Amino acid sequence: MGTTCKTSAGKGQDANLQREFLEKEKRKPDGIQSKLTQNAIKTNFPNAMKNRDVEQKTFEVLHNLGFTYENTLFADSSCPDEINHNGDDITSMFMHRWGEMFPLSGLAGLPFAGQTGWGAFSSHCPKDGNIVICFAPHVGVDCNGTVGKVHRNGIENTTTACGAAVGAYNAVAGNQDPNQFKNGYADHQMDCIKHLVADRVKNIKGADNEMATLAFQMYEIISEFLDNIIDMKWGGQNSKIAIVGGIMINCDGARTDRFLPLKFELVHKSGARDDIFKGTFGFEPYVSNNDYKKSTRDY
Numbered sequence: 037m038g039t040t041c042k043t044s045a046g047k048g049q050d051a052n053l054q055r056e057f058l059e060k061e062k063r064k065p066d067g068i069q070s071k072l073t074q075n076a077i078k079t080n081f082p083n084a085m086k087n088r089d090v091e092q093k094t095f096e097v098l099h100n101l102g103f104t105y106e107n108t109l110f111a112d113s114s115c116p117d118e119i120n121h122n123g124d125d126i127t128s129m130f131m132h133r134w135g136e137m138f139p140l141s142g143l144a145g146l147p148f149a150g151q152t153g154w155g156a157f158s159s160h161c162p163k164d165g166n167i168v169i170c171f172a173p174h175v176g177v178d179c180n181g182t183v184g185k186v187h188r189n190g191i192e193n194t195t196t197a198c199g200a201a202v203g204a205y206n207a208v209a210g211n212q213d214p215n216q217f218k219n220g221y222a223d224h225q226m227d228c229i230k231h232l233v234a235d236r237v238k239n240i241k242g243a244d245n246e247m248a249t250l251a252f253q254m255y256e257i258i259s260e261f262l263d264n265i266i267d268m269k270w271g272g273q274n275s276k277i278a279i280v281g282g283i284m285i286n287c288d289g290a291r292t293d294r295f296l297p298l299k300f301e302l303v304h305k306s307g308a309r310d311d312i313f314k315g316t317f318g319f320e321p322y323v324s325n326n327d328y329k330k331s332t333r334d335y
């Protein structure tokens with residue numbers, strides 16, 4: 037995508053290529069074969085949708101609001117795990133729709149680029165333009181319906197997804213003392229995740245499905261982190277940020293991933309927010325039955 041230039045004479049050609057890609061994606065078959073996977077998704081992530089349907093619905097709304105390929109930049113906040121970025125994932129669909137992607141995130145999808153990264157990214161936005169952000173933790177659901185696991189090509193046994201979130205939770209489940217996490221720059225992202233997850237062990241331990249609950253807690257952690265770094269100190273009076281948030285669900289096999297949408301908001305220049313979720317998807321965001329308590333720890 038490095039050659040894309042939104043002000044060059046070639047932008048029409050680029051836009052056509054992006055549209056062609058999305059049209060081809062729509063025609064490809066997809067479907068989850070395992071009933072156990074389907075049931076686990078229905079139980080733990082009701083309202084999960086096909087990636088293409090989420091992308092299409094959000095696009096239609098944003099298109100009507102004046103978001104175009106030419107005036108919009110896209111930022112992604114999802115885990116760098118390759119299973120989230122292998123061509124038919126929601127982040128790829130957003131990237132093809134809006135033309136470029138600025139990765140804000142590191143491990144587990146936390147926007148580690150921080151306020152400096154946001155400042156750099158938002159300053160690249162076209163004049164009077166807009167920004168679309170898609171943020172999501174991810175979680176595997178394998179062919180046996182096991183939440184937190186997924187089969188990866190070439191590996192015999194299923195492995196954890198999200199490995200960073202599960203690893204952090206396992207590390208702090210028995211000891212939530214934040215002073216034990218001191219790996220310095222060599223592992224600072226993981227230290228941060230442990231620090232933030234430690235505060236939420238009480239919400240996860242003993243839940244009907246701890247791995248599903250962990251995914252919802254990671255969603256809240258990323259959402260709060262993002263709110264602490266984004267601002268409207270860029271663009272013109274009509275510039276807007278559209279925030280799409282949810283949980284990416286990685287299933288075994290190709291073209292089987294799903295997305296549980298949980299947030300669709302518009303942020304205006306004044307900072308005011310419009311919740312456009314129900315009008316777009318036709319249902320309210322699913323609220324995990326976990327008795328969630330907000331984190332009180334500063335990072």
Ligand SMILES: [Zn+2]
Pocket residue numbers: 115116117143144145174197198199200201
């Ligand atoms: Zn991950």
